[in-house]
Amino acid sequence: MLAEPAPALSDLALGLVVVVLAVRLGRSPVAHRHWRTSFWWAGAAALAGFVHHGVVKHSARWTGPSWAVISAMVVIAVSYLLAATVAEVLGPRHQRTFWLLRSIGIAAYAVLAATGHAGVDALLACESLTMLSIIVLWGRAARRRHPLAGPVIIALVADGAAAAAKAVDPDVTHRVALDPTSLYHLAQILGMVLLYAAVSAPRRPDPEPGALAG
Incomplete structure (x- = not known):
């Protein structure tokens, strides 16, 4: 029996959809390879979330390590999302820009760790800085009329709105047999x-x- 049925099954649904999309991206002649890799990691993280909520949650001993592994997978997915954004917006020769932007979240976490606030929640919070960098880059691309800017920004806004579901009162989500995490x-x-x-x-x-990099 699943430890947390709704979060487990909703994570399974998310993981299966994202893996299918990753496979389809592999057949796309136009999508940069970093997009596909990001989708693969995101899908794998969701499927791991199914195992976490469904099985690992039965064990208090392994819940923490399991969540740490899933969080690391999310970090990798976000890293490739940033890499794809840099490649699309600035061009393929901006590896230094990628590492500069990537180091922001890493440096923020290092500061938290040095002050005794290390942990999975702190790591994920620092990843919001990486997501902010991604949004800023696409905002810059929108001003320069990059063809992908509008659709990508809409997708990022939708994803941000999804994150807001965690703050919904459980009494509200219970009416549709869900909880904030499942929603x-x-x-x-x-x-x-x-x-x-x-x-x-x-x-x-x-x-x-370089036309968008200036």
Whole structure:
């Protein structure tokens, strides 16, 4: 019997959808490979979440390590999301920019760890800085009329709205036989589908190298 049926099954649904989208991205002639890798890691993290909520939650001993592994998978997925964003917005030759932006979240976590606030929740909180970098880059791309900017920003907003589901009063979600975590998992599906649609859509001719970097 599943330890937490609703969170487990909703994570399973999210994971299966995202893995299917990752497979489809692998067949896309236009999507950058980093998008596909990000989807694979996100899907794997959701499937691991199914195991976590369904099985591991029976054991108090392994719940913490299991959640730490899933959190690390999420961090990797976000890293590839940033890498794909840098490649799409600035061009493929901006590895230094990627590492500079990636180091923001890492440095923030290092500071928290040094002050005795290390932990999975702190790690995920620091990842919000990486997501902010991604949003800023796409906002810059929108001002320069990058063809993907609008659809990607809509997908990111949808994903952010999904995260807000965690703050919904459980008494409200209980009316539809869900809890905030389960609602969050299901709401994420929309964001991932929108992101897939954005990055797999036919592109207009690419701008000149560096045209969006100036």
